[in-house]
Amino acid sequence: MAKILIVEDNALNIKLFCDLLAAHGHKPEAVTDSRNALDAARAFEPDLVITDIQLPHVSGLDLIRMIRNDDNLGAVPIMAVTAYSAQGDEERIRAAGAQAYVSKPISVVRFAETVDELLKDDQDRGAAAMPDDQPEIDDPESRANQPDDSPGPGEAGGEGD
Ligand code: MN
Numbered sequence: 694m695a696k697i698l699i700v701e702d703n704a705l706n707i708k709l710f711c712d713l714l715a716a717h718g719h720k721p722e723a724v725t726d727s728r729n730a731l732d733a734a735r736a737f738e739p740d741l742v743i744t745d746i747q748l749p750h751v752s753g754l755d756l757i758r759m760i761r762n763d764d765n766l767g768a769v770p771i772m773a774v775t776a777y778s779a780q781g782d783e784e785r786i787r788a789a790g791a792q793a794y795v796s797k798p799i800s801v802v803r804f805a806e807t808v809d810e811l812l813k814d815d816q817d818r819g820a821a822a823m824p825d826d827q828p829e830i831d832d833p834e835s836r837a838n839q840p841d842d843s844p845g846p847g848e849a850g851g852e853g854d
Pocket of ligand 1: 701702703745746747748749
């Protein structure tokens, strides 16, 4: 059983995703308003985040970046779901920090397989040594690609309340 956070503004998709995940023995929790998604993720501590890309308020791409830059959520696998698969979409989604991408209307089989793969990959990483903790290569180019994760103004705080 895995805890899976779903961020999706469409009620029918929420129902579909939740039913699918529950049928596979998982514990889904859904957020419809992406402005609440980061707080929900911090509270729920999911094993996997599934997010729509076309969301009002905070886009799925922005949400993926916010999760990646969060101190506690940075390593959580993210699967993006999107209705549009224009050229370059997958690259943008992966560049933002999602590991997987499924287009709508979803194939039930592909959806379930992708969830399983991401959860398995995550377990494998947890079982092995954490490579992120031991940077072996002092490559200035790879350092240049590291996101600047110093907290911006307004991002700090919130833990106390
Ligand atoms: Mn949507």
